[in-house]
Amino acid sequence: MRLFHTSDWHLGQTLHGQERDHEHACFLQWLLRQLKEQRPDVLLIAGDVFDTVNPPVKAQERLYNFIVDAHEQQPQLTIVMIAGNHDSGSRIELPATLMRRLRTHALGRVSWLDDGVLDSERLLLPLPDANGAIAGWCLALPFLRPAEVTGQHLGDDYLQGIGRVHDMLIAAAQARRQPGQALIAISHAHMAGGSVSLDSERNLIVGSAEALPASLFGSDIGYVALGHLHKPQRVNGEERIRYSGSPLPLSFAEIDYPHQILDVRLDGETLASVETLRVPRAVELLRVGPLPLAEVLARLAELPELDLLAELLQQPWLEVRVRLDEPQPDLRQQIELALQNKAVRLVRIAAEYAGKADASDAESQLLELGQLSPFDLFGRAWQDAYGSEIDAQVLSDFALLLQDVQMEDPTA
Template identity: 30%
Template structure:
């Protein structure tokens, strides 16, 4: 028996509206170490987006390397397999790869355009008897250009077809290489891409210029792979009619994600002699250190919600506030923060954003019961306010007076 833990989309170094998630990542990774020990995990797979930015901070790097060292010292994990995501810098991930081999860490930051030798992407898992138990094809995020897909003078349908054909051929060739090495052991592959079943809220951005998110069919994956560990989509789900799974991000990175349970996935191969076997799959809920809540309503209503706020996590939540107002109130941020300090004697919720929604303007825009409106129906000041709202910019009387001053000068 061999047990694999599949996780992805850590986004180390991430901040939410300027609020650091460092403590949240420490909490998750400490929990993960314990899971690796208690579940007796043999292989840990991190399917991309380890970091939030291509040039992560020194602190994000420190968290990353400390975790890998702890895995090597505290657990019985035989191999950690890391592939790059669209948020990661392939060269930065690959730079310490030779050194990380000493910790039994196998890293593939990116793929180059030369697919003549695929052995670099194949990782065998070998037991204490020197027998191969599992073979992993470690596939990172691949830009379509690397696959030879060209978008110039091509229709969207032609681009999608070309991309699908190239990916299908890649996974087939990797399966050939892995099968030759496996000698009957099961095969597993990774990927960092968007498959069918996801929507625009499931990931921060589209990763390929091949049409809408979720356009990739699961038949790109070779049937010889018993499990495909995917990253990029932040929601955990099974890709229909396939052996491909997303485990989702372990930390909520938005209000919507905070409403969904976060998971890692344990994949158990019960008999290494049956390469066609379907593994046992168990979703493990990730405990959260804190959540992200969105509160809406009038100022009094929102303050009442804050005063009566409760939480089931060890740390109070991060709050995103949407306040309905008749006119913009310059001192609202100060008043809300002062009230919060009076409500909570110990740790208080953190305010990520306070957005004032002008009711008069909203009502004016809804007069025709339509989602669309014409600029000619708005005053210059209303257009300015609407543009500020679209940029998440709070509009107070000071800003409006400055705008009115400029507008008056323009008219003169």
């Protein structure tokens, strides 16, 4: 059996307010070509399909047109798609009945039967091979929110709730599969030891239970297709537990990531190989600095000149980072003047001051604010109000509240 492992498409994402639909369209066209040429049996999309819980209409059209096109060119292809922490589980599942006619399974949440037993039937999916025989079973584990795995009859411990879901689903899969059939897990989670992109990955911390142990996936699982971390990586060095990474850089911090999808092959129950397919970058991301202003302006002067016949949508995005000794009221004007007739699209200017740590520098405090996470801000406010560090219970309560807010307002 052959699988394509992808994740973190983040359809509808904007880069500092700039739409990136062209880049997503190029990726999906490339992926369609790979599916046509390579003919895998299964395409896995491991969460964060959209960038927000209320994605733009154009982003939704991109997804559903892709699914239709993939099915038309390869009717035997099975697609499994789960919700990530950026997604709305109910939105992902809304067209599930229609998508099943296109051999696409959309799972956004877990649910429980009246006796406190996991409804594993809906999370356990058969994976046919090219001949139509069931070659394996997919264990679909969308991002597990605290409300789904804790509460009445389930207990209040988040990690224990996650462990309970994994144990029940794996037990159901082991009971269902026949000899020679592989078990494939698809999950959206932060596994312990994973390398995080702080600029674009929303924190999954809930109290002290941020990262999940790889031991959740026992050796019976032939391959674990993970989503959430944008940098491709193995978990604890294990070949069978992998993050495919995002198909395009979602922030300037990800410029050097090797964006890719994974081509996974299994021989019966056993993982045979994992190969990378690099995703061509439709639009480059450029960063100049951090450097003193004079050096920044010199670097900008070296950028290529604008070609009026070139496609505007293919011009690189540019971030400029400047080190200053004192405020420069005309900083933006100087940079924009230097960029006249240059073949780039400026999306961000960041200034760093030599005296940034000085609490009396009001502007420096404002500049720092945008670089702090909600947890950093809450910690500082708590320290100012009470003169002590936050204890674990307060931090856990804040994390749950923040998740509720982010579900209602994806910009939070």
